[in-house]
Amino acid sequence: xxxIYTSYQDxxxxxxEGSTLMVGGFGLxxxxxxxxxxxxxxxxxxxxxxxNNCGIDDWGLGLLLKNKQIxxxxxxxxxxxxxxxxxxxxxxVEVELTPQGTLAEKIRAGGxxxxxxxxxAGVGTQIAEGKEIRxxxxxxxxxxxxxxxxxxxxxxxxGDKMGNLLYRKTARNFNPMMAAAGKVTVAEVEYLCDIGExxxxxxxxxxxxxxxxxxxxxxxxxERVTVKA
Numbered sequence: 487x488x489x490i491y492t493s494y495q496d497x498x499x500x501x502x503e504g505s506t507l508m509v510g511g512f513g514l515x516x517x518x519x520x521x522x523x524x525x526x527x528x529x530x531x532x533x534x535x536x537x538n539n540c541g542i543d544d545w546g547l548g549l550l551l552k553n554k555q556i557x558x559x560x561x562x563x564x565x566x567x568x569x570x571x572x573x574x575x576x577x578x579v580e581v582e583l584t585p586q587g588t589l590a591e592k593i594r595a596g597g598x599x600x601x602x603x604x605x606x607a608g609v610g611t612q613i614a615e616g617k618e619i620r621x622x623x624x625x626x627x628x629x630x631x632x633x634x635x636x637x638x639x640x641x642x643x644x645g646d647k648m649g650n651l652l653y654r655k656t657a658r659n660f661n662p663m664m665a666a667a668g669k670v671t672v673a674e675v676e677y678l679c680d681i682g683e684x685x686x687x688x689x690x691x692x693x694x695x696x697x698x699x700x701x702x703x704x705x706x707x708x709e710r711v712t713v714k715a
Contacts, residue, residue, distance in 0.1 A: 488649040488693065490678070491700040494524035497672050501525065501637055504557075506534040508593065508633075508664040509547060510640040513539065513565070514709040516657030517546045518641040518674040520702055526550060532557040536593070536633055538586065538660055539563040540570045545707050551579070560633070562586040566710075585613065588630055590663065595632035597666025597695075602631045638668025641704075642691070645675035646682075649696030650689045658690065665695045672698040 491497040498521060501507070511517030522541075525533075526549045533556050540559055541548035548567050550556050558580040564570055573579040584592065585607045595603055604627035608614050618629040640661040643654035651673055653661055665671045673691075678701035 487647045487681070488696055489698050490647060491698055494520045494674075494700060494702070495527060497521065497698055497700050498524045498528060498637075498639075501528070501530055503530055504532045504534075505530070505636045506634075507536065508635040508638040508640075508660075508668055509535055509537040510638070510659065510661035510664050511537065511541075511546065512656070512659040514541065514546055514707050516641050516653070516659050516661055517541070518639045518672075519546065519704050519707075520700075521639045521672060521674050522546060522549060525555070526553055529553070529555070531555045534558040534560065536560045536635055536664075538589065539565045540567050542567055542709060543569050554578075558582065560584065560589075562589045583613075589633075590660065592630055592633040593660065593667050594663045596634040597663055600632055602629055604629055633667060635664075635668045636670065638664045638671040640665050640671060640673050640691075642673055642675045644677045644679055644684060645673055645696075645699050645701075646679040646684050646693075647699075648681050649673065649693035649699055650684055650686075651675070651691035651696065652684060652688060653690050662691050665691045668695075670697050671695055672700070674704075675699060675701050676704065677701065 560582045588607050609626045614628040642651035644652040
């Protein structure tokens with residue numbers, strides 16, 4: 487059995503200043519919202535965050551931005567976060583923008599123990615500046631290095647007491663690959679199941695990748711509501 491926490495604050499207690507964190511989610515979909523709130527309460531600063539984007543102004547990773555806890559953001563989308571835009575333009579936060587597919591592969595490679603890979607995405611743009619370029623079959627590719635993190639904070643729909651995880655629909659997004667690429671992976675789950683309750687054929691993240699697990703309800707805020715008049 488993996489260590490099962492009852493306090494989100496305890497689950498992130500050893501995240502120190504200057505740590506590199508992967509945080510699952512896409513927009514507000516599939517984010518480990520309670521673990522993020524615990525980091526806000528902890529107040530730890532100078533964090534490097536690896537995530538698709540940085541939440542919105544008043545929820546998700548946007549709360550860490552507002553609290554000036556993020557030193558560097560590695561992601562693929564600035565999005566609709568006005569505070570993120572302000573901090574980028576003022577130089578208060580360092581940003582490394584990466585094509586979304588490349589970001590996903592950098593994380594997947596890190597979890598698989600692959601140090602680097604070649605991709606055509608970004609060749610001829612600022613993304614390729616200072617990086618190795620090689621030609622394969624008449625086409626140029628840029629060398630991209632893999633990403634790993636000190637901690638991965640992820641969210642799953644169901645998890646068992648061994649740490650096996652299931653994700654639900656699009657909340658799956660970056661979570662499985664980040665679970666594999668963190669030195670310590672903390673999984674926030676909606677439902678905690680007994681061992682043997684989950685069908686082994688349906689497991690998305692095997693327990694080997696998960697070190698800590700915590701169960702609790704979520705608000706599941708909607709990033710943008712579109713309704714028909």
